[in-house]
Amino acid sequence: MNEEYRKWLDRAKTEKKVNQKWLKQQKGQKNLDEKFHTKHQEAFEKIDCLQCANCCKTTSPIFRDVDIHRIAQHLRVKPSQFTEQYLHIDEDGDWVLNQSPCLFLQEDNTCRIYEHRPKACREYPHTDRKNMSQILDMTYRNTLVCPAVAWIVQAIKL
Numbered sequence: 001m002n003e004e005y006r007k008w009l010d011r012a013k014t015e016k017k018v019n020q021k022w023l024k025q026q027k028g029q030k031n032l033d034e035k036f037h038t039k040h041q042e043a044f045e046k047i048d049c050l051q052c053a054n055c056c057k058t059t060s061p062i063f064r065d066v067d068i069h070r071i072a073q074h075l076r077v078k079p080s081q082f083t084e085q086y087l088h089i090d091e092d093g094d095w096v097l098n099q100s101p102c103l104f105l106q107e108d109n110t111c112r113i114y115e116h117r118p119k120a121c122r123e124y125p126h127t128d129r130k131n132m133s134q135i136l137d138m139t140y141r142n143t144l145v146c147p148a149v150a151w152i153v154q155a156i157k158l
Helices: 003-014 016-025 032-046 054-058 065-075 079-086 119-123 132-143 147-157
Strands: 087-089 095-097
Touching: 003 016, 003 147, 016 132, 016 147, 032 132, 032 147, 065 079, 065 119, 079 087, 132 147
Parallel strands: none
Antiparallel strands: 087 095
């Protein structure tokens, strides 16, 4: 991982209680979506996910039924074979990967199923979504995984 990205994650880990408290205080704040979306654009002008891929190395997306069917079709297996081989149901009742890093992550940090990846991967790190106020707990968790989210939260806090 790029040294600058590592520093952003390290800072987020050092400031995790402060970030968690600050994000909780943001619920219901005016212009929260606009603030996040602006900083999201700035972050991804600086950050190249292929230089990091920490999300793919350390976490699992949620696989919805439509994702499972699409990926299984792409891999030319039955959805039941796909789930049996690659997924399990977590404590929240969601389909997730059996292991990390993601089996579809290649050595160059590209995704073997990129065009068919789950919706959760397509939307990650979720900092350009509407109603950011509703996902601030997830945003906090993502500050510890994604350098872009760590940077975005830090930039908005300033």
